Structure formats: C-alpha cells, structure tokens
Amino acid sequence: MSFSSRQSGMDQYKKVSVQGGIESATPHRLIQMLMAGALEKVATAKLHMEQNEVAKKGENISIAISIVEGLRVSLDKRMGGEIAQNLDNLYEYMGHILLQANLKNDVSLLDEVTKLLNEIKGAWDAIPEDIVMDHARKAKGEDDQTASSGR
DSSP states (O other): OOHHHHHHHHHHHHHHHHHHHHHHOOHHHHHHHHHHHHHHHHHHHHHHHHTTOHHHHHHHHHHHHHHHHHHHHTOOHHHHHHHHHHHHHHHHHHHHHHHHHHHHTOHHHHHHHHHHHHHHHHHHHTSOHHHHHHHHHHHHHHHHHHHHHTO
C-alpha cells in the first residue's frame, strides 16, 4: 500500500469518525466541536503565516471565519438575552480580527482570537454535565413536539 493510499484511507476514516460524532452529539457538544475546530484552524493559519505560506494561511483563516460565523448565527438571541447579544458582538469582532490578521499577516491578531476563543470555550466546557443533559432532553422534547405538530 502506497503512502497516498494510506493517507486517503486515514482521511476517509477521519471524515466518517467526525460525521458519526456530529450525528450523535448534543447541541452543547457541537458548539464545543466548532470551537475546537476554529482554534485548530487559527493555530494552523499561524503556522502557515510564520512559514510564509500565503495560500494555506488564507485558506485556514477563511475556514476559521466561517466557523466563527456559524457560532454566531447559532445564537438564540431571544432565549439567550444579553449573554447571546454579547457573544454575537464578540463573534463579529473575532471575524473582523481574523480578516485583519490575514490582510496584515499579523500573528498577534491570531493570538488575540485564540485567547478569546479559549476563554469562551473554557466557560462552555465548565458547564456541568447534568445541566447539559437536561438542556439536551428539553431541546429533544421540543423537537419531537414540533415534528408531531407538523410545524
């Protein structure tokens, strides 16, 4: 088996593994996965920036911006109130900073976004499991009610 065949097999395994993880994940876990993905893309972009690999840097920053925007649009501002609005503003700011980091080739801006994402992820990770599961059960119940009512 050649290296490229093994690599292709590993890539396929990762895709299946991630897909399976997404399908069985709670909304809380999905947010954690998105944050981890954004952090990974920012770290990878930083590496490419330091190695002067412009295209790869831009690709990873673009993906990070997309993930942050995904986090932003997933906010329920009606239920989340002021916290959701503050997160919305913070995610918008991070998207702007990532764009500036790409345009200016500025590692310190990537570090700033990493710090912010780590702070949010740390707070998210600190939510007790019983609260996460209770919320997931309530969300599932609402989904079941919505489906059965034909909405």
